[in-house]
Amino acid sequence: MSGFHTAMELVLQGDASLYAIVRLSLLVSLSAVVIAALVGFPFGAWLALTRFPGRDAVIIVLNACMGLPPVVIGLAVFLLLSRSGPLGSWGLLFTPQAMVIAEAILVAPIVAALARQTIEDLWLEYRAELEAMGATPLRRVGALLWDARLSLLTVLLAGFGRAAAEVGAVMIVGGNIDGFTRTMTTAIALETSKGDLPLAMGLGAVLIAIVVAINGVVWGMRSYGERKAG
Amino acid sequence: MRAPASDLPIVLAAVGVRAGTQDILRDVSLVFQPGAPTAILGPNGAGKSTLIRVAAGLLQPSLGSVTWGGLSAKSLQRRAIVFQRPVMLRRSVAGNLAFALAAAGCPRAHCAAAVERLLARVSLGALHDRPARRLSGGEQQRLALARALAREPEILFLDEPTNNLDPAATKAVEAIIRDADASGIKVVMATHDLGQARRLCGDVVFLANGAVVETAGAADFFSRPRTEKAAAFLRGDIVE
Numbered sequence: 001m002s003g004f005h006t007a008m009e010l011v012l013q014g015d016a017s018l019y020a021i022v023r024l025s026l027l028v029s030l031s032a033v034v035i036a037a038l039v040g041f042p043f044g045a046w047l048a049l050t051r052f053p054g055r056d057a058v059i060i061v062l063n064a065c066m067g068l069p070p071v072v073i074g075l076a077v078f079l080l081l082s083r084s085g086p087l088g089s090w091g092l093l094f095t096p097q098a099m100v101i102a103e104a105i106l107v108a109p110i111v112a113a114l115a116r117q118t119i120e121d122l123w124l125e126y127r128a129e130l131e132a133m134g135a136t137p138l139r140r141v142g143a144l145l146w147d148a149r150l151s152l153l154t155v156l157l158a159g160f161g162r163a164a165a166e167v168g169a170v171m172i173v174g175g176n177i178d179g180f181t182r183t184m185t186t187a188i189a190l191e192t193s194k195g196d197l198p199l200a201m202g203l204g205a206v207l208i209a210i211v212v213a214i215n216g217v218v219w220g221m222r223s224y225g226e227r228k229a230g
Numbered sequence: 231m232r233a234p235a236s237d238l239p240i241v242l243a244a245v246g247v248r249a250g251t252q253d254i255l256r257d258v259s260l261v262f263q264p265g266a267p268t269a270i271l272g273p274n275g276a277g278k279s280t281l282i283r284v285a286a287g288l289l290q291p292s293l294g295s296v297t298w299g300g301l302s303a304k305s306l307q308r309r310a311i312v313f314q315r316p317v318m319l320r321r322s323v324a325g326n327l328a329f330a331l332a333a334a335g336c337p338r339a340h341c342a343a344a345v346e347r348l349l350a351r352v353s354l355g356a357l358h359d360r361p362a363r364r365l366s367g368g369e370q371q372r373l374a375l376a377r378a379l380a381r382e383p384e385i386l387f388l389d390e391p392t393n394n395l396d397p398a399a400t401k402a403v404e405a406i407i408r409d410a411d412a413s414g415i416k417v418v419m420a421t422h423d424l425g426q427a428r429r430l431c432g433d434v435v436f437l438a439n440g441a442v443v444e445t446a447g448a449a450d451f452f453s454r455p456r457t458e459k460a461a462a463f464l465r466g467d468i469v470e
């Protein structure tokens with residue numbers, strides 16, 4: 001229990017190195033979610049609304065990608081960015097940018113697959129009305145994205161959850177460098193293995209508090225939106 | 231600016247609709263003329279909804295042809311439809327109308343005023359900001375009518391517009407239909423409700439089992455049906 005007290009002290013005293021780690025973790029996770037959304041929402045919407053041969057296979061592969069093993073993605077990004085790799089000249093290995101890339105690759109399939117399902121369900125419901133209203137394809141997509149926005153917010157949350165909890169990939173491509181690429185999850189792994197349980201527990205508590213707080217905010221936005229739009 | 235050519239008459243020539251091995255409509259030949267509302271009557275499953283979707287241009291028939299004002303391929307622009315189960319967009323009442331107006335090409339600057347005018351026309355002004363999905367059945371039906379009227383249609387197709395509504399809500403919907411008719415819109419409506427067809431309609435198309443059994447003026451149809459099937463339907467017997 002003394003470990004727990006030390007953890008709380010670190011949090012409450014606003015320990016500088018702890019907050020630097022928290023800030024970097026949030027920055028990396030949120031950047032990854034934004035990039036994944038920019039790619040995943042349009043792709044999911046397109047997949048929901050088009051029919052082509054092999055579409056079922058694309059959906060199966062996309063859904064399977066939701067479960068990509070993070071360490072494998074980490075390894076792939078590592079090979080791409082390593083000095084002798086194809087993108088080695090970018091010099092991104094062991095930087096926060098590399099971690100954003102790896103997490104975006106992990107999160108994008110989640111965003112795309114869940115958005116595809118959400119938008120397709122709404123399309124089945126709206127289709128006849130939108131056609132009868134003479135809505136152009138662009139207007140149809142706009143209506144679907146807008147009217148599904150509360151569900152799509154939850155999709156982003158699922159993506160953020162994966163990014164924030166991720167440890168294997170960011171460890172490989174970020175390198176867990178103190179003060180530069182150390183995130184909450186990699187720090188917890190390191191401190192635990194070193195035996196510094198108070199710091200590990202303090203970080204764990206902060207991580208959970210942040211995830212709960214973000215879920216709370218999104219929940220509030222959803223209920224407000226549902227009251228307004230039904 | 232030249233007025234756009236009329237979509238009337240709508241002429242269906244030997245129209246057939248087939249789903250798998252089932253004929254939903256068989257050899258339907260009909261003309262919808264300008265004038266008083268036309269009732270499409272018939273038992274459940276007769277093909278009323280399918281006929282409406284074909285005549286509105288939303289469903290391509292498997293056989294035969296449909297023309298609107300003599301043309302076979304015309305945009306939906308002058309037609310509007312209220313489905314048997316209208317789907318409310320996940321928006322406010324006003325949001326639903328604004329979307330319908332925008333989709334119909336109403337300029338943004340006129341939109342807000344048009345929303346208010348349409349809401350007044352269907353007596354929903356007080357529910358302006360209410361989420362459309364929280365409305366009662368009768369209110370949703372009136373909003374669906376307002377969305378259809380937002381298209382400023384020449385022809386308004388209604389699929390059982392008062393199904394499942396209580397007498398007061400039915401009366402409100404019928405008032406809107408009368409108002410649309412009085413403003414020169416051609417109404418074509420499927421209905422179960424014989425009283426409603428009597429009250430509102432000038433002529434009748436009686437469908438059974440995917441085929442037109444009888445077409446007649448409403449007064450003639452209700453007083454002297456020419457076919458045994460129509461007579462049985464009017465008596466309330468089960469018609470196959």
Ligand SMILES: Nc1ncnc2c1ncn2[C@@H]1O[C@H](COP(=O)(O)OP(=O)(O)O)[C@@H](O)[C@H]1O
Nearest residue numbers: 249252254272273274275276277278279280281
């Ligand atoms: N897309 C479809 N596929 C197969 N059968 C259909 C389809 N649409 C309608 N039907 C069938 O066609 C018949 C007529 O349907 P409908 O036009 O809805 O009749 P009504 O509106 O008169 O009750 C019904 O038996 C219905 O089950």
Ligand SMILES: [Mg+2]
Nearest residue numbers: 278279314389
């Ligand atoms: Mg029907």
